[in-house]
Amino acid sequence: MNPSNALIINDHPRLTVFWKGFKKFWPIYCLVMPAVLWRFIYTIIPLVETFRLSLTNTSLVNPGRFIGLTNFINLMHDDRFFSTFGVTVYFTITATLLETALGLVFALLMTQKLRGQSFFNVALLIPWAVAPMLAAQVWRIMFYENAGILNEIVKMLGFHFTIPFITDPNMAKVSIVIVTVWKNVSWVTLIFIAGLKGIQREIVEAAAVDGANAWQRFRFVTFPLLIPTTVLVLLLRSMGEVQTFEQVYGLTTGGPGAATKILALYAFERFFQEFRYGYGATVNIVLLFITVAIGGSFAWRLYRSERM
């Protein structure tokens, strides 16, 4: 023991605590900090900067000055923004619900103890591994109006009309949902398959012994046990859908007109095409708040159900 060291330690109790803590924990912080700091630099700092930008009129040519809430007031008078907002809400709800419902059905079908599990795995993994931008291009070819395969199928089914998949405003809204559902339903299915396999078989068999038919077994036994999985899927998917950009950009670029202009695309145009950084940041903050609101509402539900 070095006496001079002991002197310092006795004089500065706080320093002692810090030094002891540092001596004890420095290897841990060496392990954790690279990941945490890297993530911090690329998320929290841009986030703060976005809030700052939203209070200025910065653009590519304008270094910007503080203008208070002017951007937000302008946003409230921006009709295009509100139409975008409506499209986003519609898209998020439709795509999330469809994905979840279809994913559940697919998962129920694929867990029926049939042969070919590894084939099902590959069939599910392929759409999952298709880039969203590629999914948009693939479906664009199939949506093609004059000689596209989908319209040919419609004709083969005996209908005498062609569906204007991406040229009609209302149909285009459906088309972006179709692409998104195709892209994401595999993931949902995989999660539900895992959820279904986690349910103890004895419980379902007990219900069967009690005389419950297949629908009753699903409605009163399997589905209640799947609710945690369903909530997780709804949470993660709706947070994913609300920030969708790539499928829409690749398929319609927001058109025809602004029929499929989704919030992320609107922010992208303001920020990276018009270079209105201040206004773009304001739109981004709305996007952020929607995402946080979805996440928060689910977290609140989870918190309440755990307390009860």
Place this chain on the structure above:
Amino acid sequence: MKKDPTMPFSISALRISRPTMPFGVSALRFTRTTLVYLLLIVVIIFLLFPVYWIVVTSLKTSGEALAYPPSLLPKAPTLDGYPYVIQSWNYWVSLTNTIVVAGFSALIEVILGGMAAYAFSRATFPGKSLMYGFLILSMALPWMVELGPIFITYNKLHWLDTRAGLVAVFVAGGLPFAVLVLYSFINSIPRELDDAAAIDGCGWFETLFRVIMPLSTTASTVTFLLLFISGWNEFLLPFILTVTPQTRVLTIRLMEYPVRTGVNVIPYELISAGGVLVLLPLIPILILSQKRLIEGILAGAFK
């Protein structure tokens, strides 16, 4: 035979009734199984038909790709579209960019994520739940929100249009997922092994390198592959942060339609060939490691 009072009916009665049962049951099961299979075929077609369709379209001639009615199989299969796309996209450069960016970022993510996951799993330290919570909750932040300031900063630092800058953003994006997946794996390694290593005099780092890492090669590989695939498919980040053709990755190339000179139609067969060129390198990974990949996907969703 004496009647057993506890049995409502005699065993022999059961035996007699049995031969009639299998027929009824198997007929019932047959129709039900058939129905499930039929529905499954519809599901599989829904999932795989789009991919089948670009493969088929890419093998058609430009006339047949636009012809009406569309043919389900190419009449005269040809690979003519591919060399054209490879040349017009500068495919090999873009492929190298994609592999370098996705590969390096996945590697860094696995290393840093594994280190953090190990610490989160084994140690208690001040700020642990705060840091873990931050990593997980920050996954909810939309990229679009982050990218604006990142773009402005990169522009000032002259990091735009560099592969290193792109890798840095990719790493930030993939770290939470890497931590989640590796945490769930490392947490399942018995602590007795750590204790044994500690008795032998291993510190934190030695335990990580000598005990945990050798045991988690499979988990790390799977995490690497998942992150590699997601990096391969990323569009938004390279779309905003790269400018020149030299740094373009494959997903960005999908936006450029290779047009044949002198032909004024949408070249469906070339777009399809491009799509196949983007997807094809991933298919062996999917087929060879399907089960492990699914385990990894699940570990990333359920924490």
